[in-house]
Amino acid sequence: MFDNLSDKLQRVFKNLRGEGKLSAENMEAALREIRVALLEADVHFRVVKQFIEAVREKAMGQDVLTALSPTQQVIKIVRDELVNMLGAHQAKLRTANEPPSVYLIVGLQGSGKTTSAAKLARYLSKNGHSPILVSVDVYRPAARKQLSVLAKDLKLPVYEGTPEETKPVELARSARKEAVQTGRDILLVDTAGRLHIDDDLMTELSQLKDLLNPTEILFVADAMTGQDAVKSADEFHKRLGITGSILTKMDGDARGGAALSIRSVTGQPLKFVGVGEKSDALELFHPDRVAQRILGMGDVLSLIEKVEETIDHKQAEEMQRKLIEDDFTLGDFRDQMKQIRKLGPLESILGMMPQIGPMKDLKNVKVDEKEINRLVAIVDSMTPKERANHMMISGQRRKRIAKGSGTSVQEVNNLLKQYAQMRKMMKSLTGGGGFLGKRMAKMMGSGSPFGGLPFGR
Numbered sequence: 353m354f355d356n357l358s359d360k361l362q363r364v365f366k367n368l369r370g371e372g373k374l375s376a377e378n379m380e381a382a383l384r385e386i387r388v389a390l391l392e393a394d395v396h397f398r399v400v401k402q403f404i405e406a407v408r409e410k411a412m413g414q415d416v417l418t419a420l421s422p423t424q425q426v427i428k429i430v431r432d433e434l435v436n437m438l439g440a441h442q443a444k445l446r447t448a449n450e451p452p453s454v455y456l457i458v459g460l461q462g463s464g465k466t467t468s469a470a471k472l473a474r475y476l477s478k479n480g481h482s483p484i485l486v487s488v489d490v491y492r493p494a495a496r497k498q499l500s501v502l503a504k505d506l507k508l509p510v511y512e513g514t515p516e517e518t519k520p521v522e523l524a525r526s527a528r529k530e531a532v533q534t535g536r537d538i539l540l541v542d543t544a545g546r547l548h549i550d551d552d553l554m555t556e557l558s559q560l561k562d563l564l565n566p567t568e569i570l571f572v573a574d575a576m577t578g579q580d581a582v583k584s585a586d587e588f589h590k591r592l593g594i595t596g597s598i599l600t601k602m603d604g605d606a607r608g609g610a611a612l613s614i615r616s617v618t619g620q621p622l623k624f625v626g627v628g629e630k631s632d633a634l635e636l637f638h639p640d641r642v643a644q645r646i647l648g649m650g651d652v653l654s655l656i657e658k659v660e661e662t663i664d665h666k667q668a669e670e671m672q673r674k675l676i677e678d679d680f681t682l683g684d685f686r687d688q689m690k691q692i693r694k695l696g697p698l699e700s701i702l703g704m705m706p707q708i709g710p711m712k713d714l715k716n717v718k719v720d721e722k723e724i725n726r727l728v729a730i731v732d733s734m735t736p737k738e739r740a741n742h743m744m745i746s747g748q749r750r751k752r753i754a755k756g757s758g759t760s761v762q763e764v765n766n767l768l769k770q771y772a773q774m775r776k777m778m779k780s781l782t783g784g785g786g787f788l789g790k791r792m793a794k795m796m797g798s799g800s801p802f803g804g805l806p807f808g809r
């Protein structure tokens with residue numbers, strides 16, 4: 353998402369480093385380039401202006417220019433300013449003193465309100481809350497149904513309303529009553545969107561605000577709409593007073609400008625980002641981590657958290673034991689690939705790696721997730737005996753396996769080769785530490801073909 357910006361900033365720093373001594377002149381040139389990079393990433397011009405001024409002021413200070421490693425200092429200044437611009441701290445959701453806390457979800461049509469409401473409910477229930485949902489979108493016929501379906505999938509309660517309740521405020525009032533009666537501590541209110549901000553929409557939202565006295569008014573913005581998202585966030589804030597934003601579709605190829613501007617323009621923090629259509633594709637927004645990522649320093653913390661969350665520790669330990677005892681079969685190879693696949697889109701994982709040293713080239717690695725599925729299919733087509741001992745797989749059997757998995761003999765051969773390579777490499781990597789944490793980093797850094805995984809350039 354921040355690829356272009358990230359590339360450009362890193363080039364600026366590289367050039368600065370190449371200059372040897374840092375001077376007011378080459379610092380000015382660097383600032384100009386940073387400015388262009390930010391504008392090209394679609395960051396709001398006012399935010400860019402503020403940013404550049406803040407960096408200039410700090411970077412032109414005497415001690416920076418004469419410091420031992422001036423470029424390092426400049427990078428640190430840019431990093432700190434990025435964090436500042438993004439909101440300094442991870443902004444938590446607030447809760448009311450007396451439950452239920454009401455979160456009003458607002459935004460333009462199609463921005464992702466309903467999806468985000470469901471994602472938030474899931475997130476909250478996983479974090480010790482008991483949310484209930486209600487849709488007050490009485491205009492689009494399928495809107496309320498959409499939320500009900502999502503909630504049912506998540507096994508979370510939703511207030512469906514009665515046939516008599518045709519107005520948003522009526523639905524909201526009853527939903528809150530229901531929340532109190534059923535002991536739910538958070539009520540998520542999904543509202544209707546409009547193509548453009550209009551008075552009707554704002555009046556309706558104001559009425560809901562007056563009625564519910566929400567703890568959070570979360571503005572949902574579609575990152576793909578770039579500056580339009582920022583502009584409407586600003587307008588919603590002026591008319592309604594939002595308390596934070598959720599930026600959706602960050603998994604798309606948006607240039608990231610909205611993410612970088614929305615906090616500065618509204619003065620309200622970006623709390624979550626949506627990174628996919630599924631209910632679990634919601635992430636807390638960490639300004640410092642995102643800044644690190646933009647500067648190519650990687651987001652190792654998020655990566656570790658993700659691995660921790662996803663990896664089955666028992667299985668990882670078992671895997672480790674097998675590796676040490678040289679007992680790592682094709683079946684294990686398959687299971688490991690499945691685990692890695694569970695981590696989510698591999699590109700997003702690689703994006704969290706620091707872009708330094710041997711890892712720098714990782715950015716250009718193309719990950720073919722279909723390829724992983726094919727490999728899994730090949731191993732699935734083997735007999736348990738074959739999975740335990742790959743040496744017994746004859747040419748004839750390779751043909752059958754290829755047929756059974758809808759692949760070619762060549763692909764089967766390749767997989768067996770990769771597996772053999774992986775075993776060899778694993779043998780040289782045995783030792784203490786978490787399996788997919790340290791190991792994965794080592795595997796990647798070693799310049800090996802990703803432990804036989806289907807990563808190509």
Ligand SMILES: Nc1nc2c(ncn2[C@@H]2O[C@H](COP(=O)(O)OP(=O)(O)OP(=O)(O)O)[C@@H](O)[C@H]2O)c(=O)[nH]1
Pocket residue numbers: 459460461462463464465466467468489492495543544545546599600601602603604625626627628629633
């Ligand atoms: N890729 C991706 N798609 C998303 C994300 N969030 C929402 N979507 C998709 O965007 C589309 C619109 O989402 P909705 O949640 O229905 O949007 P809405 O704001 O409720 O729309 P209205 O109720 O019509 O105003 C759906 O197809 C969602 O699956 C996201 O983070 N990533």
Ligand SMILES: [Mg+2]
Pocket residue numbers: 465466467489495542543544545
């Ligand atoms: Mg909706």
